[in-house]
Amino acid sequence: MQNELDEIQLELTKRIHLLFLEKFNGNKLAFSKAAHCDEKTIRRLFENQQGMTINLLFKIAFALETNPSDLLYGLSITDTSLLK
Structure with a gap:
């Protein structure tokens, strides 16, 4: 699960960076x-x-004139082993 969280963080940062540029x-x-x-x-x-x-996510979204949910769209954890 940690690997997925790390990948989500990288993707979120990438999305923010593109909008920032x-x-x-x-x-x-x-x-x-x-x-x-x-x-x-x-x-x-x-x-x-x-x-x-x-x-910080909310502050960044505000600065980018978008919603946090738009930045997070499509990102999710697929490792269901923790649900058992």
């Missing part, structure tokens, strides 16, 4: 200000050195 032209400072978080947080997120909290 489109909307902010790679300007991490402008993005961090719009998301009301530290630029270091954004940098660490994009370098896969930091995970993402629900709070």
Whole structure:
């Protein structure tokens, strides 16, 4: 299950990064200000050195003018071994 969670995090970060490049032209400072978080947080997120909290996801979605659910669309855990 951890592998799936890691892959989901990578995919989510990739989606965010693409929207960030489109909307902010790679300007991490402008993005961090719009998301009301530290630029270091954004940098660490994009370098896969930091995970993402629900709070940060909502802030990032707001800055990207989208919904968290749109960013998460289609991502799910398929390992059902934990349900047994």
